[in-house]
Amino acid sequence: MTRSTALHTDRYELTMLDAALRDGTAQRRCVFEVFGRRLSGGRRFGVVAGTGRLLHAIRDFRFGDDELRYLRDEKVVDATTLDFLADYRFTGSVTGYREGEVYFPGSPLLTIEGTFAEAVILETLALSILNYDSAVATAAARMSVAAGDRPLAEMGSRRASEEAAVAAARAAYIAGFSATSNLEAGRRWGVPTMGTAAHAWTLLHDSEEDAFRSQVDALGSGTTLLIDTYDIAEGVRTAVRVAGTQLGGVRIDSGDLPIVAGEVRAQLDELGATGTRITVTSDLDEYALAALAASPVDSYGVGTSVATGSGVPTAGLVFKLVAREAADGSWVGVAKASAQKASHGGRKAAFRTLDAGTATSELIVVSDGFEELSTAAEHPDARPLQTTLMHNGEAEAAALGTAGVQAARAHHARVREELPVRALALSKADPALPTEYREAV
Amino acid sequence: MTRSTALHTDRYELTMLDAALRDGTAQRRCVFEVFGRRLSGGRRFGVVAGTGRLLHAIRDFRFGDDELRYLRDEKVVDATTLDFLADYRFTGSVTGYREGEVYFPGSPLLTIEGTFAEAVILETLALSILNYDSAVATAAARMSVAAGDRPLAEMGSRRASEEAAVAAARAAYIAGFSATSNLEAGRRWGVPTMGTAAHAWTLLHDSEEDAFRSQVDALGSGTTLLIDTYDIAEGVRTAVRVAGTQLGGVRIDSGDLPIVAGEVRAQLDELGATGTRITVTSDLDEYALAALAASPVDSYGVGTSVATGSGVPTAGLVFKLVAREAADGSWVGVAKASAQKASHGGRKAAFRTLDAGTATSELIVVSDGFEELSTAAEHPDARPLQTTLMHNGEAEAAALGTAGVQAARAHHARVREELPVRALALSKADPALPTEYREAV
CATH class of the missing domain: 3.20.140.10 (nicotinate phosphoribosyltransferase)
Structure with a gap:
């Protein structure tokens, strides 16, 4: 229309x-x-x-x-x-x-x-x-440079006016991002879309374990589980117990990311989930991405900073x-x-x-x-x-x-x-x- | 639709x-x-x-x-x-x-x-x-406070994504602005609209005088003439010569505004155009508005800073x-x-x-x-x-x-x-x- x-x-x-x-x-x-x-x-x-x-x-x-x-x-x-x-x-x-x-x-x-x-x-x-x-696109290109070979997803729709968000997803994709959370950008411009669950998903359920189990039942063990609603170490243990060592990924959305990512990687490896990927998504911009280059992170989600041009x-x-x-x-x-x-x-x-x-x-x-x-x-x-x-x-x-x-x-x-x-x-x-x-x- | x-x-x-x-x-x-x-x-x-x-x-x-x-x-x-x-x-x-x-x-x-x-x-x-x-709206309210009783027009559409611009005009109006340049905001939300001419208008014509004369013919002597395409003092003289001392207003879009506004006011008064209003519109934000409080300015147009939330x-x-x-x-x-x-x-x-x-x-x-x-x-x-x-x-x-x-x-x-x-x-x-x-x- x-x-x-x-x-x-x-x-x-x-x-x-x-x-x-x-x-x-x-x-x-x-x-x-x-x-x-x-x-x-x-x-x-x-x-x-x-x-x-x-x-x-x-x-x-x-x-x-x-x-x-x-x-x-x-x-x-x-x-x-x-x-x-x-x-x-x-x-x-x-x-x-x-x-x-x-x-x-x-x-x-x-x-x-x-x-x-x-x-x-x-x-x-x-x-x-x-x-x-x-x-x-200019901000996104800088982020893409800072992320190197690690995939970047655009997740900033909520921080831009609703139609601007669609344009932002499109522009970020042109400048090197690999996907967006925005479904309208997927429909209108063919940008690949991604996303699994928010904290509300865990809070909706009577326990974190219930939430993870339901998500794995629906999306398979290749899904990405959000592990920081309560205690991160406990979240990782629960995630691997529920999904097995074939768990696709975990997402961390808070905390001191370089430290937390290292801890989560060590814990996943110790539990045998050596192939489980780590995605981080907490208020990242190009400088935070550069600071994470040496951390065991597999992919990023960037929100506010890309949709608002990072300053x-x-x-x-x-x-x-x-x-x-x-x-x-x-x-x-x-x-x-x-x-x-x-x-x-x-x-x-x-x-x-x-x-x-x-x-x-x-x-x-x-x-x-x-x-x-x-x-x-x-x-x-x-x-x-x-x-x-x-x-x-x-x-x-x-x-x-x-x-x-x-x-x-x-x-x-x-x-x-x-x-x-x-x-x-x-x-x-x-x-x-x-x-x-x-x-x- | x-x-x-x-x-x-x-x-x-x-x-x-x-x-x-x-x-x-x-x-x-x-x-x-x-x-x-x-x-x-x-x-x-x-x-x-x-x-x-x-x-x-x-x-x-x-x-x-x-x-x-x-x-x-x-x-x-x-x-x-x-x-x-x-x-x-x-x-x-x-x-x-x-x-x-x-x-x-x-x-x-x-x-x-x-x-x-x-x-x-x-x-x-x-x-x-x-x-x-x-x-x-939050940025606009601060600008509205800084402008005091002087009318503020929102002109930032070009610095925001096209649908965001409509939302910005609406939000600024709610927070105390009196009008917008954005016609879609006028149609959709009833925000009063305003605007007369850009520098392109003057440049289109063989002389500034031709441009001013044509504008006054079309819009009457109550219109606002943009006087800073070439030389401001010459622009003021031409404006009053063409429109008479009943000229509605002049707009200044460049220069050191507190100084220029004072000079233009003095010149207008000397030419007898004591009722001609001065509008200024060059990269204003709430701080610039506050700095103009003591200058002889009658109204403001604010663009980029309001549509982008002023930081x-x-x-x-x-x-x-x-x-x-x-x-x-x-x-x-x-x-x-x-x-x-x-x-x-x-x-x-x-x-x-x-x-x-x-x-x-x-x-x-x-x-x-x-x-x-x-x-x-x-x-x-x-x-x-x-x-x-x-x-x-x-x-x-x-x-x-x-x-x-x-x-x-x-x-x-x-x-x-x-x-x-x-x-x-x-x-x-x-x-x-x-x-x-x-x-x-």
């Missing part, structure tokens, strides 16, 4: 549209760009996510009777604008970084071209999706007009003049320069005009970063749905390999690659 | 349901409670929001063909459980704090009573909604089983034993004790059993904090829709008046009221 996304829009976009339809500028062709001025929180790289979601959301950006009635009743726009919106369908083009790509300050993550009228009203929708999803809940991306048609039909690059919020006008082509397979810079070639910009041919050691995401209003099928998620996850794994080692450290620092601007020749 | 909320659920809830339907515990009556162990970020009080949204979401928590097919295909649950879910409808009761109420550590914000089967699967939905909305993006509320029926039909209070995550078992009644109209404590009366707890009669100087939100699966109509939002906003304004002055300071501190537990007599 689809729902119109058309009112996920700040009112000023429709106010501008209304005035532009009166003064004739509505039909000027425009280039809008989504980029970040900086990487917040001392991140060394960002990860683009949400692109596939945005393509779906642009498709559903249609003004139906309900939307039009609200705008008319509230006198947001006049009758001419209502007519325009009733027929609205984005017919322009969208180019941008592939979902899962890494990015740096100034990277032109998304370029939307069309008339002012059709493009300006996508601002809030595009930013909402890309800002949240990229914040989660950076929004990527801080902006949506700016960078070029437009002038009254005489020529193109002009435009940008706000503010010192604090300066941006680079003009259409941009972006490349990642490489030296023996390792990334060395983010190269952004700027053109004031509208001519097609130089391609990889002129930069033999550089990888072009932009791809066509939407052409004449039609989305690239490969970027949509569950296939798009799988492609993004694979792309992220690939491009992370290109990053220099310094990009993978967790401490706060400058971006791992410099952004270099060059004028188009 | 409604969409099922049923898969906004962590997989372990359905796994527990599946096992409980096999072992007979599914029908045990249970009391689940939503509460926070602490106020994150050194907040002095929390603000409950999302309650009305949750009541709608519980109504839409139904497993249709799409949801059931996914669960069957993925083998999440067995056939018996699928049959149970196909007929699922929550028939229990929900009591809790009124939306807009303030809360403290341990406050029983929501109590859900029903069978284990019907209540346990609401965990993620309830927490997602209450955690995000309450985080936003606390989730309220950290948990959903715990606190009492259940035993095999013999008697009631037992239950709680996890972990030292770090200890909670109080038992059913709870909550009161705010008052001294001459000023709140003095959060009084929580705990019962291990299931008897109805003491009411205000026994606590003559205390205000009972809980109300019935849902009875036999039917939501209180007054808490729903736009009327519920208005009631919550009014309730918040009222209860904020009860708080001691120390609750309203912005610096980090302990909760403004102590939480006191008492055993039911």
